[in-house]
Amino acid sequence: MKHKQQLKYLPIFIGLFIITGLLLAACGGGQKTYTIGVINIVPVLDSTLVGFKEGMTELGYIEGENITYVYEGATVDMGKLDSVAQGLVAADVDLILSITTPATQAAQRATATTDIPVVFVPVTDPIGAGLVDSLKQPGGNITGVTFGIQEARRLEWLVQIVPTIEQIYIPYNPEDQSPVLALETLSEAAMKLGVELITHEVRNLEEVMVAIENIPEEADAIFLLPDSLVATRASDLVEAATELQLPTSGANAEVVKAHGVLISYAMGQISSGKQAARLADQIFQGIKPADLPVETAEFYLAINLKTAEAIGLDISDEILLQADIIVR
């Protein structure tokens, strides 16, 4: 009898347990997963994505667990940029990471009617490229990492390492904002330093190849602007330059490390990728891209000693001491 009476309260206790369980489950909550679409046109800049992923991992976004990247490799064919960007939009990604200015512009066009945020890295002049209103207040759905126009300083470094330089060969795509802007600064610096720039416009890969095959004899060095088109043939260019015993200056450290460009003074792609990751994180945390100031990437001096040796160039210890990256 008494046992029976106790059993009567069993449902009450069970009910309490269930309620407690439900509350705990509600508190635990499910972790949101994100999808990031990546659009890039320069294979060498994939290291930016590597940096981005590292940054995201540090911030707690583990690929395969709570974040997925949609990236089918660099879209070398510029004509396909828009469709790739639209594809990402169609895939309803949470954020688009655009690498390079044309890629960002394609993303901008594709997301014009959506609220998918876009984080670019790097874009030389996001204001000039019409991506943001200002660096402090981007205003739209786009923010990212830019870098100061350091081409003057890069030229100084080149001249400092190879003081004999008088004429520099510069193939570039006049249809890309970045090299055009860089060239302006560079021209000013060249004047100060007393060097002459031999520019060669290229608009497609064929023209790039032509430019590589036709390096002028008077050129004392080859200067690569932040030009995604030219960057795609960086290896060929370096090969050609090495043959001609010409020093080369690249627009980023990756070309020094990967393609044997002699020096670069440019933003680090890994670090800028991490910067972009921080921005993406903030966007995921609810801050609108419009309120996220465009960050500026840091510059690093990179020197490839192998290449230096290959072209018979001796680089002083004084300079090497200042280098951030040395490829030995």
Next chain:
Amino acid sequence: MRNSIRTRLTVAFIGLAIVPLLLVGAILALQSFTAEEQQALNLQREVTRRVATEVTAFFEELENELRLVSQMQMLPGLDQNEQHSILLLLMSQDVFEGLVLLDSQGQKQIHLSRLGHSSTDRGHYPEADEFVIPQTSGQVYYSPVWFEETSGEPLMTIAVPLLDVRTGLVDDILVSEVRLKKIWGLIADVQVSSGQSVYIVDSQDKVVAHRNPSVVLRDTSFAVPDQDGIQPGLTGSSVVLAVDTTRFGEQEFSIIAEQTVPEALAPAINSMYVIAAVIVVALVVASSLGFLIVRQIIRPIQTMATTAQIISTGDLSQQVEVTSRDELGILANTFNSMTTQLRTLIDSLEQRVARRTRQIETVVEVSQQLTGILDLQTLLREVVTMTKETFGYYHVHIYVLAEENKTLIMAEGYGQAGEKMKQQGHQIPLDTPASLVARAARRREIVLVNNVRQATDWLPNPLLPDTYSEMAIPIITEKKVIGVLDVQSDQVAGLDEEDKDLLRSLANHVAVAMTNAQLYQTEQELRGQEAERAQELAKLNVELQAAQAELLRQERLATLGQLTATVSHEIRNPLATIRASAFTLDRKTRDKELGVERALDRIERNITRCDNIITELLDYTRMGELKLQLILFDDWLQQVLDEQTLPEGVTLSRQLKAGVEMRLDPERFRRVIINLFDNAYQAMQETLQSDSQKQTLTMQTKVIGERLKVSITDTGPGIPPDVLPRIFEPLYSTKGFGVGLGLPVVQGIVKQHGGKIEINSEVGKGTQVLIWLSLD
């Protein structure tokens, strides 16, 4: 019910258990919260102190570097190319946005910029603070923080005066534009907890360094609070915030570490949750326990209350279910026991009432039955029987007070003991002191002794060995004791007040019944006497009538005798003359054939007949004294029969087997036989005329017992039933002749001999005459 025990208990329970629980919980939570808050604040302080140290170190290092590079290298004394090289080395630090070497006049000697292109000239140096202050004071100058236009990054100008070692005067001034972005790295390297952030605010309240560069780039301002604690943080939300300051020249930096309250106080909040959870669980458990306990307490009480209400309506069969062994269980048990007792009491009362009613009914019934009995003895017997058997006493007997000698006579008692006592004529004198019965009669009140063995005035009765208690009830009518009803029980205290009432009532009825019976008896006795007298009177009357009749008959017979004697004498004389004349005629006419013979025969025959009538008459009237002789009856009868002449066709059968001597008057009795013989002969002669069959007259004698039976049986036509009763009447005759005195004479003679005559006859078969004579 607002004032129900349940409500009060619940309130008490909440007051005693839950309120302290809540209070303790609140105090614990508050203490925990305060401790955690302090700890969180300490944590922020520690961070700010660490960052402050690092920032200070950063600036000191920078300053030292600038001094070292310039002074150790004797920068002012070198040529411009050498100066340029040294400054380039410095630039490789990447911490400087630009380096400007000014001469003592404030003229720019060398200008290096991080990105190569000519940096912004920030003014006319000879008048700018970065020149004037170091130049005049010889002290390092720290400018307010300013922001680079394009990148929006914070910069700070640090101007170091380069002194001539020999003169001690300011030679050159090295103006450096320091990128505070490098401090971001310092802050970024600080290990922070979740929700924590560290930033540096300059004198203009601008955030110059933050873990998140966006904050700085966004041109964020923050008014540094005066004291640490919980307050609105950088984002406006409530944070635990600590501030440390560090000064560089005129510039003061506030290093702020903050952590959002939910994160900072997470342990506190967690412990509060834990406490809250514990309290909630405790509350639930306490409430459940309380509920159960209250329920356990209340339920039996409610049940008891309900049961009590039901009981109050009269249903005493209700019992409270006993579910516990505590005080409530005891209470319930007691309650049940009380109810049971009450029920038993009521039941016993009801039983007593019922019994009493039944007894009263029985008394009434008994009384009614008794009232119907009018015979006193029967009444008394019934009283003891009914009292004993109806009420189941051990013994009952009844005494009747005899008025004369003042003695109580045991009139009736139950069973063998009663019978014996009655036979022994058990009685108690009224003044016997050692007698309950006598005392009851004397005092006219019921005497009850619960244990007779202990009573001094008790008379033990060997016939009633098991008597233990006894009650004597006086039977009183009209204030007079008429008897005592004595009831005994074989148990100590086997008789009580109820019996007393019962028996008193019964005794009253018995008194009435006894009175009635006595009255009836008296009346009956009177009636009996009356009837007896009437009977005697009637008998006398009959006797008188008989005597009168006899007298009349005697007179008549005497008259008849006288008349007969006179007539007989007067007629017999002429008859004798006639007979003599007739004889003479016969003798003279005999043989002369005159034809008168038949007439003469007729005369002779009628003379004989007349003579016979006269004889009969004389016989009937002359019933004088018998002349008794002792004769042998059969022989005497043989002789008489031999004398008789049997008519033709009739056979006489003699069966004379008496063989006794009789005292009788032979002459008279001869007349009996002859008369009967004649009657039979005449009857058979009638038969002979119509039937030629032979007739038999049977004569029998036989001794049966003390009597002699004489029977004369003929085979004549029999006597019709209407005639039979009258045959002994005198002068009644069916024959054409005779005077009808034959059979009355026979009857008279037989009677004179103390005998009896009977006639049995059946028409068509014959007649039997029986004479019974006593052998005495």
